[in-house]
Structures are given as structure tokens and as C-alpha cells.
Amino acid sequence: MKYSLVTTLLCSLLPIMGCHAQKTTTTTVNINPLFSEPAFSGKQGVMLSGEEPKWLLTSESKGLLLLDQQAQPLSRFNGNFETLTMRENVLLNEEQSTLIATIDNEHNTIKLLSLKQDNTFTLQSSLPFEHSQLESLCLFRQPLGDISLFAVDAVGEVHQFIIYNAKQQHIDIQPIRSFVGVPEVQGCAVDDSREQLYLVEGNIGVWQYDANPESDPMRTLIVAANPFGQLQGDISDISVTAEGSVWITTPENQQLHVIQPITGLYQSITLDGLTEPETVNVTLHNKRFQAVVFDAVQDSYWQVDDLKNIVPQKLLKTTTLATISADVQTDPVLRFGDAADDPAIWVDQQTPANSLILGTDKRVGLMVYGLDGALLQSLEIGRVNNVDVRQHSSINSPLNTIITASNRTKSSISVFELDEQRSVHHVGEIATDLGDIYGLCMYQSDSGSYVFVNDKDGRYQQYRISATKPNIVAKKVREFALPSQPEGCSADDRTGKLYMGEEDAGIWQIDAEPNPSAQASRIADVGDILKDDVEGMEVYHGQNASYLVVSSQGNNSFVVYGLWDDYPILTNFRIDMDLTNGIDGVSETDGLTVSAAALPGYPQGVLIVQDGRNQLPQQPQNFKVVDWRKVQALIEQSDHVN
Structure with a gap:
């Protein structure tokens, strides 16, 4: 049968809507009854893709029901189910399947099922949920093909799990993170293409979050219900189509609404003939939208063709x-919050396997790890921010090593040594007159051992360290400034150049020797590739060339510059999760370091980065170790590399 469908173009509820005028149009569409059965107690349905239409429906009494194009049952999976989320074209053991997640109401568990091309259901996993009563589920196909699941409970907590490993083509359940969502959630959906999670707070509106596991759970209200916005009635469900259109239902006024974040379109569609359209699932077939709507009063499913x-x-x-x-990760720091910051590496040239990773915990002090990531020492000497190390025959210490760190508790430079047993010891402080000491890096040349420290006001100071025993002897030999806040820096001991990051502007270079007449020059600007903040950086000396690796914190990536004419960008990359080894990706990186020294398992050295969000599962921050061969392989693809 046909019903009248009234479409209203409303003015923008929020800036994302992007319209300014109000216009009402009326059109006619096909709205056909799809399925009903006495005491079926349905809730959600979806149309599957394919040459011959099929529908998947949930029922509290009959479980999951698969219908053919004549709405006749093809197969069933028994149970008490209401919630339904799925992703098609999932390879499970080299067989194309539809992956389904639903809530088992009887046991408060998450059921993961596959629907094969022969129309048979297979239970892949049953995930007990002990946090609270489950309310809503939605799947997210991540950019590399892995699939994660958002589970929202009755107290508003959102729990994200990895459930499918695309590389291994099997179910792989691992917790990623949890965060506070909305109370009494009515529904959730994910836009895979834009990596956006949507949660419905019925009497408030629709909230948008970043679905990427490495993102902060910041939220934006994209549509608001009266009295907070123009939308009339509570929202009961949400659906997102493949190209990113967002669809919501308001049962009280029998309306379906569509929001298009890219075009700014907002339309309200009145569904005449339905009593209480509680849920909706819209799919895009052959460039046309088709919807399955469940009417709660009539206990029936309807199709909008x-x-x-x-x-x-x-x-x-x-x-x-x-x-x-990443190949290895360190133990997490002691507490949640912004704590881990900057790594350095000490290479044991006699026994490389005994090399040490140094990492700052800016709430506690200096942490010392083995190459396997295990915590070996914790030196609680204050809020140390950045750390660096130099090894040179001219350094008068047991292992010809000096370690320094910027200490924000004391506005000083903390100095450390290594003993014969490879234990790190704090030997004292170098006082500075900086008001807010921040970044630090070291430089070694024939003229001595140097430390550069900076202040948030842009000032740099350079100190020469002449001795550490019996007392520290250090002298400020130069001061200069960048226009605004710096932090990361790296000195190239071979060329005598110092590279500095100005967080909001780019990368600068100046002579590292304490020449008072030397002038800094900017060699790279923030833009489409290097996104502010510009954070940690370090020079890597390869067999045939040298590179500068920089943390591009604004887009959770790393940029590699060639250290030759014009400083070409050779590659930029992200560090993603390794599900097989249970190591999450990297985001919000502050500090990093590199070493070209051959180490066990790393013949070309390593890249070590701070991870601002340590997930899989959610833990305090830590440091990740990457085999340099992976970075080098990306560099070799550059047109700038001969």
C-alpha cells in the first residue's frame, strides 16, 4: 500500500546542519508491511544487500529471523533478542559472511554470530557482560578492516572491544577502552567512513564521538530535542548509512529524520499510517535509501522501499x-592521566641486549626499562619532563655516560649516571633561571658535553657540563629564543646542528655549538602533513642518509624529513594496533627517540615513542618500541630517496 510522506526541510539546529531557510514539500513513497506475527515482540530489523533482498529481524520470542524477498522465513537462531548490529562481507576462515552482534536478554551477554551465504547462523562467541545491564550495541569497521564493538550499558558507560581480526580472519575479542557516554541510551550507530560514533540520549538529542580507539571521548551535540533544540519529541533510535547520512526516529509524532553532516541537509519525514515507529535501519542499495521500521504498538515491521x-x-x-x-611496549606508568612524556635509549655497546630505555613520568620521575619493556627502576626525583643521554669517551663516569632531564619541580636540569651494574643514579641538579622549564636535549662534540633546555615562553638556554664528580660543574654558555612555545629538540652530533620544534609553527635549525652570533632559521612549517602541536623529534643516522623523525601530534602521526637540501618530507605514518601481539596503536605522542645501533631483533635500530592513550586494554600511558626496518621501508618508497 502507499502512504503520504510529508518532508520538511528545517533550518539548521546546529552549525553542522548548514541550512538557513525553511521549506515544506510533500511526496508519495511506498511504505509496505514487511512482517508481523502474533506475540512476535520485535524490535529491530535490517535489509541485507544482494541481488535477492533478505531481511534480518529480532524477536524477544523467536530470536533472530531471516526472511526472503517474499517475507518467508529462511532460517532462525533461537533466543530473546532486541538489539541488532551487523557488518556484511566479513571474511571468516576465507568464507564471506555477515557478522552480527546482538544482546541476549535472558543472560545479559553479547552474542556474536555469523550468517553464511547458505543462510545458516553460527554462534561465533558469547561474551558475558558483568558491568551493568546492556542497553545498546553498534559495530565499527575500522580503516584497516578490523571490527570493533561498542557496548553501552544502563549507567551510561561505553565499552569498546575488538571483536574481529582482519589480518587473521577470525574472531578476536580484546577490550580496548571504556568511557562515560549518555544515561539511558536509546541507540547507537557508527559511520565507518568518517569514524564517528553516535549515541542517542532520548530527551536530549544525538551525541557524536570519535570512534577511533586512539581518540579522546570528546562529544558534540549534532541534533537537539525540544527545549534544547527544534526537534519535537524524544528520539528512540538511530541508523547511519554507508555514505554517512544519519537517520533518527521520533515515535511520538511518527517521524523519521535524516541529517547529512557533509551537505548540511536536515529533513523531517512524517510516516503516515504508523502508530509508534520505534526503531529504524536504513541501507543504501543501488544509490537509493531503503528503510526497515518497527512499529512498537502494532508489533510489526514495515519497509520504506x-x-x-x-x-x-x-x-x-x-x-x-x-x-x-609497534613490536614491544613498556610497562605503563603508575597513574592514569598525562604522565609519560619522553624516552631516550642507552645502548650497551658490549652487550646490546642489556641496553636500557629511559622514560620520563612527569608526575613522578625517571623510569628505567629493559628492551623487553619491563620496568627496572623508578627514580622519584620530581616532575621530569624530557630526558636525553650521551655516551662518549670524554665523559668521566663509570660507563662514559651522562643522562639529563628537565625537572619542572625544581626548575633545574637533573643529572644521572650509570654504574658498572647498569643501574641509573641521580647525582644532582643544575639550577636554571627559567620560570617554566620544559623541553631538553643533549649535544656532544669535541668542545664538550652540552644540554639545551627551553621554557614555555620560547627561551632556550645551553649549558656545558664539565664534570659530574665529586660535584656537578656546569655553566650557561648561550641563550636565545623562538617566537613561541617550544618543547622537542634534537642535536645532530655529526653536523653540529640543533633542530627545534615550535609547537604551533614548525621546525627550526640553529648551530649547536655555543656561537652567540648564530641565528635560527625555520626549515619546516605546520600544514597538511605536519600538524600542530609539533612535539618530540630525533635525528637518525642511517647507513646511507640521515633523517629527522618528528611527532605530528595534531593528527597522531610521525613525519620523516631528509637531512639534506630543502629538508624533503620522505614519509609520514601512523602506528596502528597489532592485535596478534595485543599492542595498541599510538596517539597524542609527546616525546620520541631513535637509535641506529644494532640491537637484538632490531638490526637497524629502533624508534621509541610515547603513547598518550594506552589501550587494549585501557591502562596508564607507556612507551612503544618499533623496529626501524618498518620505518626504513616507508622511507625507501619516497621519490626523494635515490
Whole structure:
């Protein structure tokens, strides 16, 4: 049968909507009854893709029901189910399947099922949920093909799990993170293409979050219900189509609404003939939207065959960065929050396996780890921010090593040594007159051992360390400034150049020798690739060339510059999760370090980075170790490398 469908173009509820006028149009579409059965107690349905239409429905009494194009049952999976989320074209043991997640109401568990092409259901896993009563689920296909699941409970907590390993083509359940969502959630959905999670708070509106596991759970209200916005009635459900259109239902006024974040379109669609359209699932087939709506009063499913007056969005072109994964991660620091900051590496030239990773915990002090990531020492000497190390025959200490760190508790430079047993010892402080000491890096040359420290006001100071025993002897030999706040820096001992990051502007270079007439010059600007804040950086000396690796914190990536004419960008990449080894990706990196020294398992050395969000599972921050060969492989693909 046909019903009248009234479409209203409303003014923008929020800036994302992007319209300014109000216009009302009326059109007619096909709305057909799809399925009903006495005491079926349905809730959610979805149309599957394919040449012959199929529908998947939930029922509290009959479980999951698969229907053919005549709405006749093809197969069933028994149980008491209401919630339904799925992703098609999932390879499980080289067989194409539809992956389904639903809530088992009887046992408060998450059921993961596969629906094969022969229409049979297979239970892949049953995940007990002990946090609270489950309310909503939604799946997210991540950029590299892995699939994660958002589970929202009755107290508003959102729990994200990895459930599918695309590389291994099997179910792999690992907790990623948890965060506070919305109370009494009515529904959730994910836009895979834009990596956006949507949660419905019925009487408030729809909240948008970043779905990426390495993101902060910041939220934006994209549509608000009265009295907070113009939308009339509580929202009961949400669906997102492949190109990013967001669809919501308001049962009180029998309306379906569509929001297009890219085009700014907002439309309200009145579904005449339905009493209480509680849930909706919209799919895009052959460039046309088709919806399955469940009417709670009539306990029946309905099909909206053609929403032809609504044009699908064109997806924005996005640049996909190359990704690599970490090989080892350190133990987490002691507490949650912004704590871990900057790493350095001491190489044991006699027994490389005994090399040490030094990492700052800016709430506690200096941490010392083995190459396997295990914590070996904790030196609680104050809020140390950045750390660096130099090894040189001219350094008068047991292992010809000096370690320094910027100490924000004392506005000083903390100095450390290594003993014969490879234990780190704090030997004292070098006082500075900086008001807010911040970044630090070291430089070694024939003229001595130097430390550069900076202040948030842009000032740099350079100190020469002449001795550490019996007392520390140090002298300030130079001071200069960048226009605004710096932090990360790295000195190239071979060329005598100091590279400095100005967080909001770019990368600078100046002579590292204490020449008072030397002038700094900017060699790289923030932009599309290098995104502020510019954070940690370090020079890597390869067999044939030298590079500068920089943390591009604004887009959770790393940029590699060639240290030759014009400083070309050779590659930029992200560090993604390694599900097989249970190591999460890297984001919000502050400090980093590199070493070209051959180490066990790392013949070309390592890249070590701070991880601002340590997930899989959620833990305090830590440091990640990457085999340099992975970075070098990306560099070799550059047009600037001969």
C-alpha cells in the first residue's frame, strides 16, 4: 500500500546542519508491511544487500529471523533478542559472511554470530557482560578492516572491544577502552567512513564521538530535542548509512529524520499510517535509501522501499596514511592521566641486549626499562619532563655516560649516571633561571658535553657540563629564543646542528655549538602533513642518509624529513594496533627517540615513542618500541630517496 510522506526541510539546529531557510514539500513513497506475527515482540530489523533482498529481524520470542524477498522465513537462531548490529562481507576462515552482534536478554551477554551465504547462523562467541545491564550495541569497521564493538550499558558507560581480526580472519575479542557516554541510551550507530560514533540520549538529542580507539571521548551535540533544540519529541533510535547520512526516529509524532553532516541537509519525514515507529535501519542499495521500521504498538515491521527525494552524500576524499605497528611496549606508568612524556635509549655497546630505555613520568620521575619493556627502576626525583643521554669517551663516569632531564619541580636540569651494574643514579641538579622549564636535549662534540633546555615562553638556554664528580660543574654558555612555545629538540652530533620544534609553527635549525652570533632559521612549517602541536623529534643516522623523525601530534602521526637540501618530507605514518601481539596503536605522542645501533631483533635500530592513550586494554600511558626496518621501508618508497 502507499502512504503520504510529508518532508520538511528545517533550518539548521546546529552549525553542522548548514541550512538557513525553511521549506515544506510533500511526496508519495511506498511504505509496505514487511512482517508481523502474533506475540512476535520485535524490535529491530535490517535489509541485507544482494541481488535477492533478505531481511534480518529480532524477536524477544523467536530470536533472530531471516526472511526472503517474499517475507518467508529462511532460517532462525533461537533466543530473546532486541538489539541488532551487523557488518556484511566479513571474511571468516576465507568464507564471506555477515557478522552480527546482538544482546541476549535472558543472560545479559553479547552474542556474536555469523550468517553464511547458505543462510545458516553460527554462534561465533558469547561474551558475558558483568558491568551493568546492556542497553545498546553498534559495530565499527575500522580503516584497516578490523571490527570493533561498542557496548553501552544502563549507567551510561561505553565499552569498546575488538571483536574481529582482519589480518587473521577470525574472531578476536580484546577490550580496548571504556568511557562515560549518555544515561539511558536509546541507540547507537557508527559511520565507518568518517569514524564517528553516535549515541542517542532520548530527551536530549544525538551525541557524536570519535570512534577511533586512539581518540579522546570528546562529544558534540549534532541534533537537539525540544527545549534544547527544534526537534519535537524524544528520539528512540538511530541508523547511519554507508555514505554517512544519519537517520533518527521520533515515535511520538511518527517521524523519521535524516541529517547529512557533509551537505548540511536536515529533513523531517512524517510516516503516515504508523502508530509508534520505534526503531529504524536504513541501507543504501543501488544509490537509493531503503528503510526497515518497527512499529512498537502494532508489533510489526514495515519497509520504506524508496526515499528517492533524498540524495545520498558524496563522501569526502580522505588521505590514508601508511601504518606500521609497534613490536614491544613498556610497562605503563603508575597513574592514569598525562604522565609519560619522553624516552631516550642507552645502548650497551658490549652487550646490546642489556641496553636500557629511559622514560620520563612527569608526575613522578625517571623510569628505567629493559628492551623487553619491563620496568627496572623508578627514580622519584620530581616532575621530569624530557630526558636525553650521551655516551662518549670524554665523559668521566663509570660507563662514559651522562643522562639529563628537565625537572619542572625544581626548575633545574637533573643529572644521572650509570654504574658498572647498569643501574641509573641521580647525582644532582643544575639550577636554571627559567620560570617554566620544559623541553631538553643533549649535544656532544669535541668542545664538550652540552644540554639545551627551553621554557614555555620560547627561551632556550645551553649549558656545558664539565664534570659530574665529586660535584656537578656546569655553566650557561648561550641563550636565545623562538617566537613561541617550544618543547622537542634534537642535536645532530655529526653536523653540529640543533633542530627545534615550535609547537604551533614548525621546525627550526640553529648551530649547536655555543656561537652567540648564530641565528635560527625555520626549515619546516605546520600544514597538511605536519600538524600542530609539533612535539618530540630525533635525528637518525642511517647507513646511507640521515633523517629527522618528528611527532605530528595534531593528527597522531610521525613525519620523516631528509637531512639534506630543502629538508624533503620522505614519509609520514601512523602506528596502528597489532592485535596478534595485543599492542595498541599510538596517539597524542609527546616525546620520541631513535637509535641506529644494532640491537637484538632490531638490526637497524629502533624508534621509541610515547603513547598518550594506552589501550587494549585501557591502562596508564607507556612507551612503544618499533623496529626501524618498518620505518626504513616507508622511507625507501619516497621519490626523494635515490
